[in-house]
Amino acid sequence: MGYENKLTAPALKFKNFLDKFPKLHNVYIISMISCISGLMFGFDISSMSAFIGTPSYVHYFKTPNSAMQGFITASMSLGSFVGSLLSSFVSEPFGRRASLFICSILWMIGAAIQSSAQNTTQLIFGRLISGFGMGFGSSVAPVYGSELAPRKVRGLIGGLFQFSVTLGIMIMFFISYGCGKITSAASFRIAWGIQIIPGLILFFGLFFVPESPRWLAKQGYWDEAEIVVANTQAKGNREDTDVLIEISEIKEQLMLEHDVKAFTFSKLFSKKYLPRTVVAVSAQIWQQLTGMNVMMYYIVYIFEMAGYSGNANLVSSAIQYVLNVVMTIPALFVMDKFGRRYVLLIGAVFMMAFQFGVGGLLATYSVPFPDSGSDSVTIRIPDSNKSAAKGVIACCYLFVCSFAASWGVGIWVYCAEVWGDNVSRQRGAALSTSANWIMNFAIAMFTPSAFKNITWKTYIIYAVFCVCMFIHVFFFFPETKGKRLEEIGQLWEENVPAWRSSSWQPTVPLLSDKELGNKMQVEHSEGGEEMLRSTDSHSEASETKEEHA
Template identity: 75%
Template structure:
């Protein structure tokens, strides 16, 4: 099918304009640029959490109570929920790069509105608009990375999205910490205004990114798809065996997809895709129900219980952000070394243990605060038990390390891989990501009230969720490490038990990379021999053989 038959006029014009710019061909540079969208999410977390106890912020916005503060914090996630659902309506017809442009545009607009906020309503609107942009980026960036990167480093490239989230948290936290020493509204206005910078970097950087080769192939643009694969995997050599293998796989999958009608969200709940949909959606839901964002958004509450105040509290909180960033790096290795399932199972077990430990220590040693103010979210403290306070803080740090090494990175990679084909991937990833954001919204709303009303029991709830996700992963999450899309699809179609999926061998064997290279080498030699034989024949012999045929 030709170029004109596949692309609309607006899509063609956008592509033609963007392709006038030179392109990155290093896959790590490509991933780093697209994952600025993940950094935006991290920046938002720090830009709000650092000011929860800041007097300038509290006085200007009339000391919002726990419910109102929960909604202010959660409004970004609400916007991201709608953005992630809308992303496929841009990504499919216009390309992955177009969605990243939308991400950058809405983020910049939202940041400008936040930095100029005159009241709570304007702040909430700005956060919703920024969140709408982040929803586009969080849905598209992991998928784009998995489609551009070679299979052998797919886990690493996909994991860079979560690493960029943690890096954004860390960078913005220290910016906010420094600016918090400014007396007055300039402290938070400058912090929120600086959020415009990564948005502009992404907006400009997108023009230097190549389009996803799988998206190009779906539009019938095979020559361009092959060029992108060759440039990103073999320095432009189209004859490289890895490039030939990759293009061959894309062609096989596209031929299957061509026989499928236009794929909709409703199709995700058909008999063929229902189990995949439930798995991917719950993978994102469980990531939120680990309780990690409780630590990220509201860590100042935990340290306030322990008796830390002012700069001491913020510095103690920052240690957690450093651990989150640094320990994300090993996860990029663990996923491809040990597999997705072992990493997720280990992370769930460790997070459960540390949250039960926090709950137990708080239940034993905390005491109610006498005569709390109606606006106070924290109603207990452990200032009289320094050893218990240190134990709680240690468990919080260890919890963050457990999350960062497992569920933080692995889920974004897993949800981009688990679908098994191209036709469902973008719609499926958008739906799964929207589930992440709506639960992010719910948790951000729930947590302040939970700290206020049930105090330490909040941690028991999240610890129990960690136990439930361990069981779910063990029985229903298949292994995707190192498997081609065709293999993953066969695991679903043949209903292979999840705990046996790592050692699964397809009923119809799929050639390994080594076997494919060997086959290609033989074919090239045979073609070369045929050419030599034909060249050595006389014109009469060639004519005779032609007549015989």
């Protein structure tokens, strides 16, 4: 595998244009800029949930029934599904920053269309456009962060995307709460127009972030890749041990995979990649089947069932959004301390308990509520059972805390690193993220009609899903905490049982960080020739081993 540059003329011009601007080197600031795409998604969630029960929204859009409201809400996810599938066709040839530029531009166009919507058709169209951009951002931002992050804080950096989602939900809810005091259509128009602001911040911020070093290496820009790693991990010291290890790992991965450029979606379903594809895709599907977005999109409906309305409903909803942000913060650290599997398993248990709690309380204490004014709210806990209503609210809060501290952050981190190599990562992340969005679409569509037709049984369905995901994680989700990409790849190839993956050691032991760093310093000072010969020998040995196997 040579070092020649592989960019097409348009991609090279785009790269050279961006490289003229000064660059930030702090990996946390860089990741926060890229994760503004998550903030935008959070804006969308609460900008819709805050208004679906207000008179100004209901009257202006002619009282949408449960099916229509479901499609209005879900149209964002439908656009995101398409955008996430297409994102790799931009981020691979043009770079990670190109996809994020598309995200910001489409988001701003969609927000402008929504804020000027004259009817439900225009509103849906605006949400589709915004969602299309969001698909690019949600597929690329977690991958971009994980490709820049030092291994020891990869969980923290990867979790910033979900944190930005929760922060966006909270900020936009308070904006919408204030705008809701306006009694005309200006209430939702102002709130939806404000969504343009994070799009602008992302757009201009992208001029000052570096390209992913792994993408640069794929394209043959090894020197630039090394500079980016040195600047983000060692204050520009290219002789630093961690920098040399990181560059060595990138080289080894790309040397072992001769068909990097030819990797297609179909290869994700080959014998080698199918197990990890199933795990990554199902992880994103399970995240949606927890029922979290039911709590986010339709929280106003849920609290109406519990007997809360008007200001009391919105204040209760605001508390939930604050808890979502607060409980996401510890999750950024516990994954790197305790591991991905442990956090996901514990989270599934708690979410199951609280979903059963909501369903059980509504089943026991609710009564028919034909005069709710909403096609989706058909039951309500009467005022005589306020303790039961408070129990529903408490279970909702505790469910959100459980999700935020586990599956909210954990899945975005896990799906960005579970692939085990650079070759499949972007295509794999695009596919798994698209699964998240299509399930998001299905749940947003399904929930209003489910509330209408099976009421409290909706929560029992999600509780059973939590049971299923616990079983799936225990038997099939390997631990990735603290492992190099090469180690994760070996883990898959040796079919290590998931429940033994935390203590598993590779059959061909890797050098320790100290040993590898010393080795790399010698080779680096000699011009890298020894390292390349060592890599080629390793590649040949691997091929011989596969032939014997």
